[in-house]
Every structure is written in C-alpha cells, then in structure tokens.
Amino acid sequence: MLSSARAAGTLLLPATMFVLVEMTDTVRIPPWQFERKLNDSIAEELNKKLANKVVYNVGLCICLYDITKLEDSYIFPGDGASHTKVHFRYVVFHPFLDEILIGNIKSCSQDGVHVSLGFFDDIIIPPESLQQPTKFDEAEQVWVWEYETEEGAHDLYMDIGEEIRFRVVDETFVDTSPTGPSSAETSTSGATEEVQKKEAPYTLVGSISEPGLGLLSWWTNS
C-alpha cells in the first residue's frame, strides 16, 4: 500500500528530469531472508515497492539511490519478520516546469499529440499548443503543420515514431488509491467502470509552439 501523505500543491522547485527524494519507510524482512545482508534485503524490498510506480505529488520512482540511515529492527509478537525504519534516497522522474524534453510521438488524436519517453508514456500536447497553423488530417490520423514560406505552404506531418522536442508546461497528479465501494451504479455498469477508472496517476502537458520545438527534423540544418 503506497503512501497516503498529502503534500500541499506540486513541488515547483527548479530541478531536472531526475531528482533525488529523501523518504522514510518501515521495511518488513521475512525470516527466511535473515541470512542475507540487511542492506541488500532492504534495498530489494524498497525497489520492489517503489520502482516504476508513481508516488502522489512526487513523481515516477525509478530506483534506489542509497540508504542514509537504518534504525533499530524490531520483532513484534505474532509476526516472525523484522521491521526496520529506513531513511533512504530514491531517484524520481519529475521534470520541472518549462523544461525541454525529447520524446517519441506515440499517436495522434483529436485531443492532441501523445508523446512517450519509453519509460513514461502519459504526455500530451493539446492542439492549441502545437505550432500554428496546424490541422488534423482525418485520413491519416496525424496532425499536420502548414508551414508557410515565400514559396507556398509546406505540409509538415507529425508521424508516429518521430522524435519530438517539447517544453513541459503543466503536470497533473491524480490519486488512484482505491476508495470504498461506490454507492451509485454498482451492479450494472461493471465493465464501463473499469474503463473509466484507468486514469494515469501522473500526466504531463507539453507545448511545441516556439521556434526550435517540434520534430527534430524540422530544425536541423541540412
């Protein structure tokens, strides 16, 4: 069960793509792992718990950086496992506002361009933040930038798989921890509820409406 702490507002400190976050947690080591070194068992447990998971208002956790402090281990009556309070630092993916990132176009839809970084997928560039003027080509389902020069309009297609440079303008954290059984519409719409509940816990909104942003191929000298 992941954390339930509520940090007030998003962290707007200047940072880079990856940050170190200091955390504390109580780690449970079952008795059959007592022969291993405590540090190794704890590192494995922490990675198992946090790697590739989004922590609310913090970001996407990548891997453990180091353990700063280990407090005493306790064994409680009724449970043979040891519980240790650990202070550690974790590498977290949390790009800051106005940071420039390079990703790949995953797909295009009416909502905008969906970009993926490989390890992080939920990045969207809404239509109003694309280079103007851009229109959506229904036949090929891609967004097209109608670039005008003296010779006429060039159509620059934003194809899937292309590398794109964008600026992060907004981030949203959604608390996806399980709530109790919903009171309204329980029995009938079971399937639709599943689809609705699949919100991404962490989404980024990007923009490419500046010179230099957009597909890398648009701005390379040739």
Next chain:
Amino acid sequence: MCVCIHYLLWQGTVCACHFKGLELAATRCLTRAAILEARAAYINRAVWLLEARQQHRLAGELPKTTWRKDANAALLSNFEVFQLLTDLKQQRKESGKSKQSSGQQNLNTIMYETLKYISKTPCRYQSPEIVRDFLTAMKGHKLTKAEKLQLLNHRPVTAVEIQLMVEESEERLTEEQIESLIQTVTSVLPGDPEEEKQTQSAVPMEDDCD
C-alpha cells in the same frame, strides 16, 4: 527466589496480584531496595511491550512511505542516472538470477526503459571528468543551475536550442555570447562520433535565430 522474579519479569505478563504475592514471599530473603528495583524494571518492560504493540498495530494498518516535502533539492544529471543504472544492472547480473522474477519485474522494466532512453541522449559519451570540466567552463557565463544542467543533458548545437533552454536569452546574452556558449558546449561535451565526422565535412551554417 531471585531466579523466580527474573523469570517472571522476562515473561512480562505477570499481573499485579501475582507480583504482590511474590513480593510478600520474597520479603524474607530480599532487601526492600531490591524489590523496588524489580518492580520498576517490571513496569518499564510492561510499558515497552505496550509501545511495541502500538507500533506493530500502526505498522500493520498504515505502512506509510513518507518523504520530506522540500527534500528534492538534489538534482541529478542524466549522466548520473545513466551511471547508477548501469552499475545496478552490472551488480544484478553478477549476483545471478536467483531472485523471484515477479517482484523484480517492475524494477527490470523501468531500468531497461530508462537506460534505453538515456542511451539515445549525448550522456552516454560523458564521464565524471567531462562533467567537471563542463561546469568549470560554464562558470564565466552566469547561468542558473537548472540551465547548466539542461545544457549538459541536451548538448545544444544551434542558437535556437540555446534560446529555448536559457530563459530570456535575448536580454541576458548577446549574439557573440551565444556563439561562445555553443563553442564551449560543443568542444567540452563529446557528441555522437559519427555525426561529428559528417558535420566536419559539410559547410558549417548556424544562423537561424530571429
């Protein structure tokens, strides 16, 4: 008699009446001070047990990962994350695949994807010495920490890219300063060796700022 009291204290579940009964029996052999000491020790242990039970209850119901709100003050460059992940991958390969795969799957996925992403950036050619040289070279240009890190991660080669990463670059940097910045970046940070061979043969043209 001493042995009996010690045994009961270790059990920790002696109730008051038992202790009292023992106390009456023990007054003949033990001094009053010793009995008081034994009673104090018993109370301490009872308190310790209660605390431990409370902690256990808390640990059982609400396992909380907490973090300090202002604690993400440590910035990591892509290169540092690249180093960390490569070392971790090496370690795990060496220790063998004896781990349970289900629990480790998340870590494997995120490590693989992040390494794949960072390997496509200029960070794979960097080393700690290069990063140090870069930061010393940047001292004269008056940039913020975040801007220097962005330059380190992306290695911009055109003026347009510099303008994107440095805020208000039109006011803070003149054209010559931007040029010298590009020069420093491209000379200190190694780029893709194949690309460099191509650009060396082609005619350099860099003017595309508004």
